[in-house]
Amino acid sequence: PQLANQIAAGEVVERPASVIKELVENSLDAGATRVDIEIDKGGSKLIKIQDNGSGIIKSELALALSRHATSKLSSLDDLDAILSFGFRGEALASISSVSRLTLTSRTAEQTEAWQAYTEGSDMAVKIIPAAHPVGTSIEAVDLFFNTPARRRFLKSDKTEFTHIDEWLKRIALVKPEIHFTLKHNGKQVRNYRPANNQDQYLMRLAQVSGKAFAEQALEINSQHEGLKLSGFIQSPYFDSPNSDTQFFYVNGRLIRDRLVSHAVRQAFSEYGTGEQTSYVLMLEIEPNQVDVNVHPAKHEVRFHQSRYVHDYILQALQSALIQVTQ
Numbered sequence: 001p002q003l004a005n006q007i008a009a010g011e012v013v014e015r016p017a018s019v020i021k022e023l024v025e026n027s028l029d030a031g032a033t034r035v036d037i038e039i040d041k042g043g044s045k046l047i048k049i050q051d052n053g054s055g056i057i058k059s060e061l062a063l064a065l066s067r068h069a070t071s072k073l074s075s076l077d078d079l080d081a082i083l084s085f086g087f088r089g090e091a092l093a094s095i096s097s098v099s100r101l102t103l104t105s106r107t108a109e110q111t112e113a114w115q116a117y118t119e120g121s122d123m124a125v126k127i128i129p130a131a132h133p134v135g136t137s138i139e140a141v142d143l144f145f146n147t148p149a150r151r152r153f154l155k156s157d158k159t160e161f162t163h164i165d166e167w168l169k170r171i172a173l174v175k176p177e178i179h180f181t182l183k184h185n186g187k188q189v190r191n192y193r194p195a196n197n198q199d200q201y202l203m204r205l206a207q208v209s210g211k212a213f214a215e216q217a218l219e220i221n222s223q224h225e226g227l228k229l230s231g232f233i234q235s236p237y238f239d240s241p242n243s244d245t246q247f248f249y250v251n252g253r254l255i256r257d258r259l260v261s262h263a264v265r266q267a268f269s270e271y272g273t274g275e276q277t278s279y280v281l282m283l284e285i286e287p288n289q290v291d292v293n294v295h296p297a298k299h300e301v302r303f304h305q306s307r308y309v310h311d312y313i314l315q316a317l318q319s320a321l322i323q324v325t326q
């Protein structure tokens with residue numbers, strides 16, 4: 001199982017940012033409203049995630065670390081949903097197989113927290129009492145310490161930090177109600193406070209994408225049959241058009257899609273800023289109208305009615321743009 005886990009880790013765990021993605025997604029699945037991320041040396045020395053989610057009961061701590069252990073499957077529908085996010089109880093096992101991992105957790109029913117520790121192995125998990133508020137902390141130390149080839153593949157601390165920071169920006173914009181913090185080498189570098197209304201969301205947008213974009217952005221809020229598009233696009237009057245922020249989410253998942261970028265470009269082409277356009281857009285669509293690539297690293301989707309989706313986005317953007325330019 002050790003080798004199998006290390007092989008699986010190659011798919012799920014490519015670099016510190018992918019570890020953080022997996023761990024934070026688990027925190028969100030557990031209903032956390034606050035997630036604190038701490039890293040040292042771009043995450044290669046330490047990755048620590050603390051959340052205030054539901055926690056893991058003592059009897060399931062060791063299980064959570066074993067392969068194909070997921071608490072998230074209850075029906076075939078669930079299986080589809082989980083496959084679409086790419087994970088089937090592999091993340092924790094994979095991460096623990098390539099790091100020294102400590103899992104500390106407490107549920108609301110428990111008066112005390114418990115801690116499990118593994119070192120590059122999913123076998124002998126030792127569980128001891130610990131102090132921790134309700135929720136979970138996971139600490140992965142010395143990532144890839146036992147897979148030197150992969151460790152050498154890591155880039156500079158700065159580059160690894162940038163990957164983490166970029167990923168955090170994306171999740172911060174689509175999970176506004178969650179409080180995220182990020183500490184690097186002992187210093188807090190990000191603090192995304194919960195955004196529960198439009199003004200607070202714009203403050204978060206300013207943190208992520210710059211004040212200028214947030215101050216001048218146009219709001220998109222459109223609905224048509226089974227489709228809903230919301231978010232912000234650059235104003236056509238923006239003095240310094242740029243493509244720094246181009247985030248498109250489908251049902252909460254960040255994707256890159258030619259069709260979508262084409263629709264945005266076309267909407268802006270009349271204003272002479274086709275390529276140089278920033279946007280944060282969320283599309284909601286019936287899940288059965290879209291195929292999500294099952295590979296976790298690929299951020300791609302396929303719309304069943306792609307022409308229709310394209311034209312809908314184009315039209316929604318055009319009508320917002322026309323309102324301010326008329």
Ligand code: ADP
Binds near residue numbers: 027087136
């Ligand atoms: P998956 O998320 O696909 O179920 P993981 O390996 O990521 O697989 O996690 C295994 C299990 O550990 C989860 O199903 C969940 O029960 C538990 N778990 C992991 N992280 C947390 C967390 N932060 N809070 C509560 N439970 C967690």
Ligand code: MG
Binds near residue numbers: 026089
């Ligand atoms: Mg998971």
